[in-house]
Amino acid sequence: MRSRLVVLAVVPGLLAGCGDAALWARYRAERELWQARRVAAEIARRGDGAGDAEVERAAAGFRRIRERFPAARWRASGGTRDGAALDVARVSAEAALDLARLEQTRGRDSAAVAFYDQVLADPGAGSAVALEAALGRAAALSRIGRADDAIAAWIEIGTRFVPVDPERRSVVAQVLEAPLAAALLLERRGRSARADSVRRGVERRCLAALESARGGPAAPELWAQLAASRAARGDLDGSLDALRQALGEPATEARAPELVLALGERSLAANRPDSARAYAAWAERLESPAERAPAMLLAARAWEASGPPDSALAAYAQVVERFPDAFDAGAAARFQRGLILERGGSWERARSEYRSLAATRPAHPLAFAALLRVVRHHAAAGERELARIEGARALETVERLIASQRDREVQLEARRARADLLLAIGRERPAFDALRDLWTRYPATRPGTAAGLEAARLAETRLGDLGGARALYRQLEERAGSTEDREQARAALERLAKDKG
Incomplete structure (x- = not known):
């Protein structure tokens, strides 16, 4: 020593x-x-x-x-x-x-x-x-509400930095993903032409990089990024072609299951369920542990899109039975079974699926959606007492999760579910408090801002609490995370001022 x-x-x-x-x-x-x-x-x-x-x-x-x-x-x-x-x-x-x-x-x-x-x-x-x-x-920049500057910053990343690391010969995914994120924001703001222009710029960079990267380790990822951009523009045929090119690259073996699954997803999006099922079967045969459950789920979705309901129900049941520990795939399979049964008029069986989902995966976002569907079904059928009982039971589950879970996303989802359940059973004042709490806790997030706007509208239109509505609209005008939300709050304040006058 x-x-x-x-x-x-x-x-x-x-x-x-x-x-x-x-x-x-x-x-x-x-x-x-x-x-x-x-x-x-x-x-x-x-x-x-x-x-x-x-x-x-x-x-x-x-x-x-x-x-x-x-x-x-x-x-x-x-x-x-x-x-x-x-x-x-x-x-x-x-x-x-x-x-x-x-x-x-x-x-x-x-x-x-x-x-x-x-x-x-x-x-x-x-x-x-x-x-x-x-x-x-x-x-x-996005969090402080400078949306235009944030979009420009994400686009600039795509032009300032090289998409392939010359030393490691690997794709720097963020360089291509950042402008695609900007394009998505532009599209949400109604600027579709500008969004597609940004995507085409990403595609040109991918193709330019592929001129020297073909046959090397970066090529499969470049093709995959090109496919993603084309799909976002609605060019599904071009996206499928890029994915096939990726599969043909020498370095693609490790990513083959992922790429085959992506081919199936794009085929389903292009309304080709037969092709989607074929790709799902191929992905399953490749025996990648990460892709097997999603592959079976894709096949079930393809049956739902084109086949008889019984085929889809059986396919979703297989996902649940064969992959009991698959968190996302299992939750999606149970939820979709519930929806199919509900649409077919088998409400008791649908409710059983929703309850099983909530019991086996209580922290999953679809579990919250399942609880809410049960309550809303009874409320829509005029079964107020059943809606109240189911709502009280669901609220107990949600409150336990809020008290016991520390994961930020679970907390956010659970608090949103609490507000929705309260609204579904007609408890508008507690629902307002729950929505305002969401806004207070998560002001920089899209769900938090959406909850704040909803709380303000609820106070204004249902509770007759114009003072509470104005207070929330002022907070949103100052602190909301996007320009659109701040403009909504400002317009609401102007409308309330005119009504008062």
Whole structure:
């Protein structure tokens, strides 16, 4: 042990004495970055339990690195040859990236954007660090409601960064996925032509990269990304062709089950259920554990699209029986059986499927949907007492999940289900409180904003609580995560002001 301590004590002296200031600076910068990241990792682990003092301690560590090792100075001194000096500049850029992430944990996305901008303005940051900063910046812009800037940022990622890592010869998926995410947002805002233009740009980049990547390890992923973009544009034939090209690549063996399953999904989307069943059978024969349950589920969906109901019911039952532990596939199979039985007038059997789903997979989103369908069925049939009993039972289940589950998505789904169940049984004031609670807890999310708008409309139209409605609309106008939602809230406030006048 003593010898180890002696070596550790001597290392800084050796570095300083070697006459290379860059090596000594790199050692110090990397050590300080490691120390600050240890504090930040503990903050992330503790979540809301971390105190302000701990957060400030980590932030101070990252700021100190930026101040002691200015990236511009070390990049200038390193030129293109001194690797140690350039490493110091990179560490300084990474400290700015970590500061941005830390600001996000504080809920201060505007401050995070400023640090991301620092990284992106630094040519010495390195492409990997710069890409992380660009992705973080786009997400932060979206959360603070700067939707147009976020869309532009995601599109820029697709043009600023290369889609294939030249050293690893692998696809950098985020470079292609970011502009596709922007296209989806544009489409939701009614700008379909612009969305398709962005997608075509992604497709051109894929095809350009494939000119040199064919036959190599990156080719299957490039074809798959091309297929995804074409499908999003509605070009299903082009998407199917790209997937077939991917299957023909030498490096595709590991991804073959996934690609065959994608061919089946696109065939079903193109209203070719027979082809979908054939691809599902092929995917199942490949015996990939990850794809077997989804393949059987795809076959069942294809039977539902074109065959008699009994064939679909039998196929969905096979999924449940053969893959009892398949969380998503099993939930989807039970839910679809319930829907088919309900449509066919077999309500008792449908309710049994819904209850089985809620009992076996209580935290699955479809379990919440199943509980709600039971309550709504009785309410729609005028069976108020049954609706009340089923609603009370479902609410007990949901409340237990809210009390016991710590997963953020489960919490969000359960709280949304609570609000929907209360609405279904006519308890509008508690439903309003549940919707407002969702908005308060998750203001930066789409479900949270949707709940806030719904709560405000409920207060305005059903509860006669115009003051409560105005208060919510004002909050939404200031804090909603998208421009469209803020505009909705603003229009509602203007309408209420006119009605009052």
